[in-house]
Amino acid sequence: MAQTLTDTSLAAVERALNEERDEGAQRxxxxxxxxxxxxxxxxxAERTLAGLSERHPSRxxxxxxxxxxxxxxxALVEVRTFPVGSSxxxxxxxxVELTLKGERARAPGSIVNPxxxxxxxxxxxxxxxxxxxxxxxxxxxxxxxxxVVDSSEWGGLPASYERLADLCDRVAVSDIAWSRTERWRAxxxxxxxxIRRAKALEVRGPQADALxxxxxxxxxxxxxxxxxxxxxxxxxxxxxxxxxxxAPGGAAPTPSDLLSDxxxxxxxxxxxxSAVSAAR
Amino acid sequence: xSTAAENPLLxxxxxxxxxxxxxxxxxxxxxxxxxxxxxPALYSLAVRRLLPERFGVIGVARTxxxxxxxxxxxxxxxxxxxxxxxxxxxxxxxxxxxxxxATDFADDEGQDAVVRELYELDEERGTEGNRVYYLAVPPxxxxxxxxxxxxRRDSTRGWTRLIVEKPFGHDRxxxxxxxxxxxxxxxxxxxxxxxxxxxxxxxQNMLALRFANGIFEPIWNRxxxxxxxxxxxxxxxxxxxxxxYESAGAIRDIFQNHLLQLVALTAMEPPIxxxxxxxxNEKVKVLRSLHTPGPKSVVRGQYGPGLVxxxxxxxxxxxxxxxxxxxxxxxxxxxxxxxxxxxxxxxFYVRAGKRLARxxxxxAIQFQRAPHPPFAxxxxxxxxxxxxxxxxxPDEGVSLAIGAKVPGQGMSIRTxxxxxxxxxxFRTGLPEAYERLILDAMLGDATxxxxxxxxxxxxxxxxxxxxxxxxxxPVFPNYEAGTWGPRSADELVQRDGRSxxxx
Numbered sequence: 119m120a121q122t123l124t125d126t127s128l129a130a131v132e133r134a135l136n137e138e139r140d141e142g143a144q145r146x147x148x149x150x151x152x153x154x155x156x157x158x159x160x161x162x163a164e165r166t167l168a169g170l171s172e173r174h175p176s177r178x179x180x181x182x183x184x185x186x187x188x189x190x191x192x193a194l195v196e197v198r199t200f201p202v203g204s205s206x207x208x209x210x211x212x213x214v215e216l217t218l219k220g221e222r223a224r225a226p227g228s229i230v231n232p233x234x235x236x237x238x239x240x241x242x243x244x245x246x247x248x249x250x251x252x253x254x255x256x257x258x259x260x261x262x263x264x265x266v267v268d269s270s271e272w273g274g275l276p277a278s279y280e281r282l283a284d285l286c287d288r289v290a291v292s293d294i295a296w297s298r299t300e301r302w303r304a305x306x307x308x309x310x311x312x313i314r315r316a317k318a319l320e321v322r323g324p325q326a327d328a329l330x331x332x333x334x335x336x337x338x339x340x341x342x343x344x345x346x347x348x349x350x351x352x353x354x355x356x357x358x359x360x361x362x363x364x365a366p367g368g369a370a371p372t373p374s375d376l377l378s379d380x381x382x383x384x385x386x387x388x389x390x391x392s393a394v395s396a397a398r
Numbered sequence: 399x400s401t402a403a404e405n406p407l408l409x410x411x412x413x414x415x416x417x418x419x420x421x422x423x424x425x426x427x428x429x430x431x432x433x434x435x436x437x438p439a440l441y442s443l444a445v446r447r448l449l450p451e452r453f454g455v456i457g458v459a460r461t462x463x464x465x466x467x468x469x470x471x472x473x474x475x476x477x478x479x480x481x482x483x484x485x486x487x488x489x490x491x492x493x494x495x496x497x498x499x500a501t502d503f504a505d506d507e508g509q510d511a512v513v514r515e516l517y518e519l520d521e522e523r524g525t526e527g528n529r530v531y532y533l534a535v536p537p538x539x540x541x542x543x544x545x546x547x548x549x550r551r552d553s554t555r556g557w558t559r560l561i562v563e564k565p566f567g568h569d570r571x572x573x574x575x576x577x578x579x580x581x582x583x584x585x586x587x588x589x590x591x592x593x594x595x596x597x598x599x600x601x602q603n604m605l606a607l608r609f610a611n612g613i614f615e616p617i618w619n620r621x622x623x624x625x626x627x628x629x630x631x632x633x634x635x636x637x638x639x640x641x642x643y644e645s646a647g648a649i650r651d652i653f654q655n656h657l658l659q660l661v662a663l664t665a666m667e668p669p670i671x672x673x674x675x676x677x678x679n680e681k682v683k684v685l686r687s688l689h690t691p692g693p694k695s696v697v698r699g700q701y702g703p704g705l706v707x708x709x710x711x712x713x714x715x716x717x718x719x720x721x722x723x724x725x726x727x728x729x730x731x732x733x734x735x736x737x738x739x740x741x742x743x744x745x746f747y748v749r750a751g752k753r754l755a756r757x758x759x760x761x762a763i764q765f766q767r768a769p770h771p772p773f774a775x776x777x778x779x780x781x782x783x784x785x786x787x788x789x790x791x792p793d794e795g796v797s798l799a800i801g802a803k804v805p806g807q808g809m810s811i812r813t814x815x816x817x818x819x820x821x822x823x824f825r826t827g828l829p830e831a832y833e834r835l836i837l838d839a840m841l842g843d844a845t846x847x848x849x850x851x852x853x854x855x856x857x858x859x860x861x862x863x864x865x866x867x868x869x870x871x872p873v874f875p876n877y878e879a880g881t882w883g884p885r886s887a888d889e890l891v892q893r894d895g896r897s898x899x900x901x
Contacts, residue, residue, distance in 0.1 A: 300411065307407035338406045389410035 120196035127191070128232050134195035135212055147211075149381065150234045151176045152242040152262060154226065154254070156183055159245035159271075165373070174381050177235050180215040181226050183254065189220030191229070227257025239263045241381055247272035250281040259289045266380045268294035270326035276398045279329070286391050292380040294373070295326040296390050301366035302327075302353055303334060309358065314339055316358045320346040323353030331356070333397030334389070417840035419452035420556075421516055421525040425503065425543050426534035427457025427468065431563065433475035435594075436534060439832035441476040444492045445485065448837055452524035454495030456515050460502055468498040481830060495523050503539050509546045520555075527556030530840055534563055536642070541579050548583025561590045561839050564655050565646060566848070569864070570857035577850045586850060590839045595656040595759075596846040597831030597838075600794040604663050604761070605672075607788070607796060614786075615668070617765070620744045624783065627747045627762040627899055628660050631754040633706050635879075636728075640719035647727040649698070652750040654860045656759075658685060659848070660790070661746055664761055665736045674844040678852060685855035687737040693866040697886045699729030701753040704879030711753065711879045725874060728752040731887040732863070733894075747891055747898070753879035759790035762899050768801075773809050782813045785899070 121134040151174065155163035160182055194215040214233065218226060234240055242262040248255045259265060265285070272278050285291060306313060319335055321328035325347060332345035352370065356363040371379070422440075424432055443449045457468050473493065477484050497515045501508020519525045533543055540562065551558065560580070567573025580589050595601055608614055617623070630652050636643045643651060662681040669676040690696055702713035714720060714728050729751030736746065765784040785799040797817045804810040838846055877884040882898065891898055 303407065304411055307405060307411060310405040310407055313407065335407075338409070387410065 120194055123193040123195065125190040126193050128229065131193050131195055131214060131216075131233065134193070135197065135214070138195055138197040138212075147176050147235050147238060148174055149176045149238050150240045151178045151381070152230055152240060152258065153178065153180045153245065154183075154242060154258060155180060155245040163243070163245050174378060175211045176238075177212045177214070177233070179230055179233055180213070181230070182215070182217045183223035183226075184217050184219045185221075185223040187217075187219035189222060191219065191222055192217040224253055225257065226254050227261050230258070230261055234261070239384065241266060243267075243377065245271065247274060247278060250278075250285075259285065262289065264290045264292060264380075264384070266292045266294065266377065268326075269330070270295040270298075270324045272326065275325050276329050279333075279394045279397050283391065283394050286386065286394070290384070290386045291390070292383055292387070293326075293330070293390060293394075294376045294380060295324065296330050296387075296393070297376045297379055298371070299327050299331050299334070299353070301370070302331060302356055302363075305363055305366050306331075306335070306356070306358070309363070313358060316343055318344040318346060318359055320348075320355070320357040320360075321353065322348045322350045322355040324351065325349060327353050329397040330390075330393050333393040333395070336396040337392035338389075416448060417450045417837065418528055418557075419450045419524055419526045420528035420530055420840055421454045421456060421519045421523075422530045422532060422836075422840075423456045423458060423512060423516070424532045424534055425458045425539070426532075426536075427498065428459035428461035428463070428471075429534055431534045432457070433472065434479050435830070435832045436532065436836070437472045437475050438480040439830055439836055441480050441489065441492065442482050442830065442833050443837060444488050445482045449492075450840070452526070454497065454519040454523045454525055455492075456512060456519070457496070457498045458501060458503075458508075458512055459498075460500065462500045463498065465496060465498040469493050469496045472496070495519065503535070503546065504542045506546075509550060513550050525556075527552065529556065529558045530561065530836075531559070532561045532563075532836075537565055537568070540576055544576075544579050544583060551583060557588075557842070558584065559588055559590060559839050559842065560584055561592055561836075563592055565642075565650055566591055566655075566853050567857060568645070568650065570854065570861045573853050573857045577853070581850075587842075587844065589850070590835075590844055591848040591850075591853060592835055593655045593659050593848050594831040594835065595659055595790070596848075597833075597835040598790060598794070599829070600788060600790045600796075601660070601663060602846070603794075603796070604788060605677075609668050618763075619740045620742055622765055623744055624764045624766045625745045625747060625894075625896060626661075626664055627760075627764065628657060628664070628749075629758060629760050629762075629899075630657050630660070630750040631756065631758045631882075632752050633754060633757045633880075635701075635711065635714070635753050636717050636720065638718075640717055643728075644720060644724060644726050647698075648730045648750050648752065649727055649860055649863065653730050653732075653748070654856050655848070657748050657750050658688070658856045658859065659852075660759075660761055661685075661688065661734065661736075661748060662852070664763070665741055665746070667740070672845065674847075677845050678849045682849065682852050682855060683738075684736055685852055685859075688734055688855075688859055689737060690732050690734050690859070690863065695733040695890065696863050696866070697729075697731040697884060697890050698727040698867065698872060699731075699751065699877045699884040699887065700724070700726065700874035701728050701751075701877055701879045702875030704753065704881065706753060706755075706880040713875050713879065714753075715875065725871065727867075729754075729877060729883045729887070731883060731890055733890060745894065745896075747896075749883060749887060749898070751883050755880055755882050757792065760899075761788040761790065762786070763788075771811075773811065787815075787899075 119138065121138060123130055123134060153163050163180065196213045198211050198213060216229065218229060222229065240262040241264045242258050243266045269275065269278065282291065316335060316339065319332050321331055328345060328347040332343055335343045424436060426432060440449070440455065473489060476489065497519065499508060499511050499515060501511060516529065520527055531547055533540060535543065567576050608618060662684045665684045666680040667683070669680045700714050703716065704711060714726070715722050715724050731749035734746040734748060763786040767783045782799060787797045787799065789795050795818050797815045799813050799815050801811045802814045804812050835846060888898065
């Protein structure tokens with residue numbers, strides 16, 4: 119069961135959570151998972167979250183800004199239960215979908231704060247490209263321990279990496295595009311030591327993935343590596359100085375797998391940050 | 399493969415723990431263990447791409463059958479016992495590297511055929527002369543196989559690892575004999591003695607719980623802990639293992655290995671790191687300092703007919719292939735002491751048995767009572783001492799029993815449990831113990847395997863107990879199936895003013 123609350127308060131949301139908890143289910147949380155999903159990203163965010171809560175039991179707070187609507191907060195409060203193995207016990211994950219209307223959309227930090235689970239890490243998945251100057255981003259950065267983005271969702275590459283690099287000093291950042299390149303980075307690493315002489319990297323794939331792969335090679339090898347990029351939905355071909363690199367085996371991870379991996383990471387990733395700096 | 403120090407591109411990559419190319423040879427390939435545990439584990443490793451890319455399996459057993467027939471049987475076993483959905487492409491990749499040799503283990507020609515198959519795998523699958531031999535065979539066959547392997551060992555190519563299933567010996571002398579045979583042909587670093595309990599997540603979590611949490615270690619000693627109870631209870635009977643069980647009993651089947659390993663993990667000092675020798679050095683110190691205060695501190699039992707889960711079950715002596723006058727123990731309980739500064743005078747009550755009320759493996763750390771509860775006497779009627787309960791199986795997890803006020807007027811205190819259910823918090827699917835252990839052996843990581851000196855110490859204690867047992871003849875059966883063992887097991891604890899945990 120879920121409860122829909124219109125023009126509600128956070129106290130009412132908390133009450134609804136208490137009411138929704140099944141007495142037979144155990145609330146188990148490893149984090150608070152905040153998702154900033156503007157309306158255009160909402161469906162994609164929900165798809166990724168489906169199944170994820172089973173792997174990372176958490177309190178998920180999905181924030182959808184609706185700045186053009188009349189001030190207020192609408193909420194959908196749901197407690198999802200999952201059976202534990204073959205036993206009769208269940209565990210529960212909490213999902214709170216908040217539509218932040220009017221001025222409330224500009225104050226997500228103060229809205230999220232009372233709903234955080236004490237002492238557990240807070241991850242924020244930011245869908246789409248952030249407005250780098252916005253107070254929303256600034257507020258959430260101050261609340262969360264880790265910001266998870268997917269730079270392949272951004273339109274302003276490679277310039278946006280410069281803005282991201284500024285952010286890295288204030289919050290640990292994960293990039294799903296970077297995570298997606300991991301299989302390819304392992305393949306390139308296996309080319310050692312021949313690859314240390316690489317002059318050009320050709321990538322057929324998303325621009326973000328291509329820029330990050332090139333940035334990574336430049337920063338790790340400490341030399342100039344030219345990037346030749348041809349766009350595609352996923353990375354399909356990689357060549358170093360004209361020699362095609364054998365594709366990694368097995369199926370590519372799903373968006374849920376990629377996000378799930380990032381939710382297991384704590385602290386800053388200096389290799390990624392160097393790749394971002396060298397990607398521009 | 400180069401290291402991150404040599405190759406800057408490796409730094410930060412989450413490289414999977416994938417072993418080097420190798421061939422796995424399973425002796426006892428047509429047996430129950432292979433079909434119920436080993437192949438489902440191999441398949442699960444294949445699903446997660448944790449097996450080496452260049453890999454092959456040679457099954458060796460007496461059963462006459464072709465590779466095709468064996469592969470079909472293993473496929474059926476994976477479908478029946480595997481924890482993952484069956485994927486034909488994963489299976490066919492694994493099945494391509496399967497070979498089967500039908501032979502008696504003592505037959506030289508048969509063993510030569512195994513060697514030929516290994517060389518063929520090296521050629522066809524690139525396994526590079528690396529061998530993992532898995533002895534999933536009855537103990538009587540160990541020596542023959544080890545000698546055959548030793549004589550045919552090609553020390554110029556690749557590495558060799560030997561996985562040995564329990565039971566490792568029947569007593570201290572026979573275990574030392576087996577160790578001598580092993581050491582004739584293999585180094586200790588090449589021998590992996592399996593105790594599958596050590597592959598269980600919760601058992602490893604015991605180390606995380608103790609050594610990754612600052613709150614437990616300061617109170618993990620005789621000053622704060624009243625006693626420890628370890629229970630390894632099975633609700634099943636001998637289930638077709640009567641031949642083995644008649645000569646082993648609960649003391650050799652469970653107590654000598656699983657139970658004493660759980661005691662060692664509970665009582666050990668913090669290792670300096672998590673390497674094989676550091677962990678095993680600490681465990682062996684505990685095993686060496688274990689003693690039981692005397693014959694009255696050990697209780698044995700044998701089940702008679704009774705009710706298990708509402709169903710009538712026969713007594714042990716009525717089980718198929720069991721001697722009608724059998725004196726084999728199906729239950730053992732003991733009070734043990736660990737003679738060191740941390741644990742002096744703190745009893746470890748342990749028990750293991752078959753046909754008990756339910757299947758359960760738990761480690762219960764019972765803390766001392768609060769020295770002076772400032773409440774009216776009646777307030778704490780429902781209050782029991784704090785207990786940290788580690789559930790090893792089923793429902794792996796940890797719970798802490800604490801006193802809490804019952805809501806309402808007045809002050810009434812009851813015991814409540816704070817639960818951490820493993821499968822509920824990390825819902826990635828717990829790997830089966832055999833997955834972890836096979837992978838570790840392929841990687842050469844012996845941390846979760848038992849070292850020769852541990853086995854020796856375990857048998858030393860068991861020999862002492864059995865020597866005392868040989869001097870009298872108990873009245874068997876002495877407990878009903880479906881109960882928690884003989885009355886004398888309760889008395890063992892009650893004599894000290896304590897009781898077994900309520901279930």
